[in-house]
Amino acid sequence: MEPFRFYECTALVRMTGRRASDLIEFAEIIKNVSPAAIFHHMHQYFLKPHIILPEYPNDFAIWAADALEDKILAERLANLNPFEFTNIEDIRREILRIMTEHLKEYPAPRPVIKGKEFFFNEGITLVVETTFRADTLGEFLAALREVHTSSIYFHFYEARLRLGKELDDFSRFFEDCGDPKCREIACTIRSLDPYMYTTEMLRRKIIEIVEERCDDA
């Protein structure tokens, strides 16, 4: 079996030049902004190094709360779990559905003050293969403890939606390994709710899962 190769990555932020200063403008732009922009704003939370977690895990919900000061909309957007979707167009449709329902129920909030507009950006991911490799569970654990959090982001979050894989790379590795113990690990990792983790928390959780099933690690 092929060893697991750990990659690390960084994101470069490309600005689309599009900005929304109220909810209607925001909804209009969401209709046709690039899939890369939707991906970026739904996921950059996981790659960005935080010293404190923002209140919500996606940029749309944060903007609704902080700039529009519409907590109900913020909560509805925060509850949108991108990992329930296998493609970005479905996420776009869901955001628009939330907006439309919200506008039917409540008046559109006032425009935001200058400088607090929503700026639509896209991410370009640059990926580097590291020297960390794993053939055994022990090696996997040792490498997972050492790699940059961007590696966890890349293999867990980016792999699924953007790269169009159904499984994250870690689950795939354990799944393909054939050993029942590894299959069990794959199954447990797959059952995690990644939206509720930061990359650092996820690192600790996966280490815990593997350690529990790995007497010799």
Added chain:
Amino acid sequence: MTLEEYRNIAEPGELRLIEAMARRLDGRKFIHVNSTFTGGGVAELLQRMVPLFNSMGIKTEWKVIKGTKPFFEVTKRIHNSLQGQGLMITRRMWETYEAVNERNAQKMDLSADCVFIHDPQPAMLIDRKKEGLWIWRCHIDISAPDRATWYILKKHVENYDAAIFSAAKFAQSLNIPQFMITPSIDPLSEKNRDLTEEEVAEVYERFGIPRDKPLILQVSRFDPFKDPLGVMDAFFLVRKYHDCRLVLAGGTATDDPEGERVLAQVREKAEGCPDIHILLLPPFSDKEINALQRGATIVLQKSTKEGFGLVVAEALWKERPVIAGDVGGIPLQVIDGVTGYLVHSIEGTAFRIRQLLQNPALAEQMGRAGKEHIRRNFLITGHIKHYLSLWIAMENRDSSVIYI
């Protein structure tokens, strides 16, 4: 200077990424052009960055355009006009700008794989582009420019391959790719390196500032947008509850009549208050600023208008909590309630100072959080990583995931 020196400061993973990108660009030629070798944030960063790029094997040169006094008067006016001060640039002024750019373009060898032109002063050099990737690196906020000035400059800017802005809200809509790269501080520079307690004490002693009570500091030019008078009003409100000192440290402003006027007002207002210290720092006072920041209890940046405001990152790096205006790039650095406080009024400034003076443990906790925030987001290593990422991304324009 080598990347190795940052081994104990930056994330190892970040250094691995930089090294991998540098290997890919090994032997390639990189040129930076700006308008001065000394003074200002751009020169300060290039002084540190250029040797680092070279140490990584990327052949990097830094060139400066040569201009006349009238040229720099015009470019200062263009700079202010782009930042929304409503100044008009006359036909003659544009001719001066174009003539100096043209002369420089003829004399400079700008053959390279990648050329970064910093700010508006040398922006017109693009008209003489022969080869390579040309990027316009805009360090200022041009979100609300004088429309005519921007209309004329934009024609040149849109000939670049891409543009970089420090924050999304500083940008303008362009028909070329635009990227957001925040500026950074160098933790090993004279302004930010660790100092011993003796070095800090020596600077305070030299300036005649006793360290007998809590010390509130603002380091900024005497400029109305930095609101030094508002800082003093906040200080007077705080003094009803806490015995403390205020230090206002700024550059000399002999060529700036408005600065002179503000300084005179500050001096007049401070009269009769021995606990207010006004310092006029000469250029190259990096160690002094470093020591003043390290010796302060709380650092203020009560701006009402600001560019990126990297002085905030400098103070946070020294584990000082920062109370600052919610403008420009400050909210990216001050996480409200975590690394300091964002304020919107004199009263708010006074209230937050009182809170922190009353609760030194909270101030200390914010200071620690501030240093970590800067370490993760605003160090020169991250900045270098982004510049190299951009270069590689521009050479792989059709990909949104690039394997190096």
